[in-house]
Amino acid sequence: MTAGRSPVDVAVGVVIRADGAVLFGQRLAGKPYAGWWEFPGGKLEAGETVTEALARELHEELGIDIEGSSPWVVREHVYPHAHVRLHFHRVERWRGEPRSREGQALRWQRPDSIEVAPLLPAAIRVVGWLRLPQALAISAASDLGDEAFLRALDARLDAAPCVLQLREPGMAAARFDALFREARARCERRGARLVVNSAHPASYWRAAGGVHLRAADLMRLERRPDLRWVGASCHDEAELARACALELDYALLGPVLPTASHPGTPGIGWEGFARVGAPTAIPVFALGGLDWADAPAARRAGAHGVALRSAAWR
Known part of the structure; x- marks a missing residue:
């Protein structure tokens, strides 16, 4: 049960390649929604800002160092196991080549042609907004x-x-x-x-x-x-x-x-x-x-x- 709990803050990176493709990772076995696809990121630690947490998580998960990110949207979602507040940042500049450091599968996908499935429910609306011109x-x-x-x-x-x-x-x-x-x-x-x-x-x-x-x-x-x-x-x-x-x-x-x-x-x-x-x-x-x-x-x-x-x- 998650009713009545304060949401857990999560930093989420929408990593966008120069050709417009976006990076997705597959959740590992043993986690809730194992096998589902999501944007990379993770929970804020005590005293961290969203930007700091995002930089740490993307380095730990993907081995990249962010050179520039921008805040985008903040969405709350209640899963059976957790109530989360997701802080989505667009990441368009980084050092290093994204690679799996935790054993998760990675896929680059164009927003108008998403082939990985299933997507985490909280990611579905966000994928639609990636198709919205700037x-x-x-x-x-x-x-x-x-x-x-x-x-x-x-x-x-x-x-x-x-x-x-x-x-x-x-x-x-x-x-x-x-x-x-x-x-x-x-x-x-x-x-x-x-x-x-x-x-x-x-x-x-x-x-x-x-x-x-x-x-x-x-x-x-x-x-x-x-x-x-x-x-x-x-x-x-x-x-x-x-x-x-x-x-x-x-x-x-x-x-x-x-x-x-x-x-x-x-x-x-x-x-x-x-x-x-x-x-x-x-x-x-x-x-x-x-x-x-x-x-x-x-x-x-x-x-x-x-x-x-x-x-x-x-």
């Missing part, structure tokens, strides 16, 4: 003009994977319908994810298979919409907590820096983002006043990636 682009057809925006969208989708949020408040219905159909066709051809802002009719959410909720719409919901992808805009801890409680797929948090649309309004800054957005149960994109060059700072602060509007189309 850039979210917000449409700007009202500013650029529809044809110019669609050309910019083609260029963006050809350059790198991204999620497109179609958000054109105030656009005439017929014009938006035509824009939606063109944008959806381009996303489908390239395997890109499309979500429609909740300012637009729900029929478009369903046609796209995803919705991006405005903060006010998020706070009114009692349950997650029945769609493949659901995200939300958040500005504070309460809204972000609501997005986590509804088990959304991602959230945007900001503004991080001052924006042209809100001159004179300071952003929360990277320290504020890390304080509010890093220890969350879902991936969080940094939003507001950012450019592509801000992606490393966003990752260091615990963001999944960056969400851009104007800068996305430059």
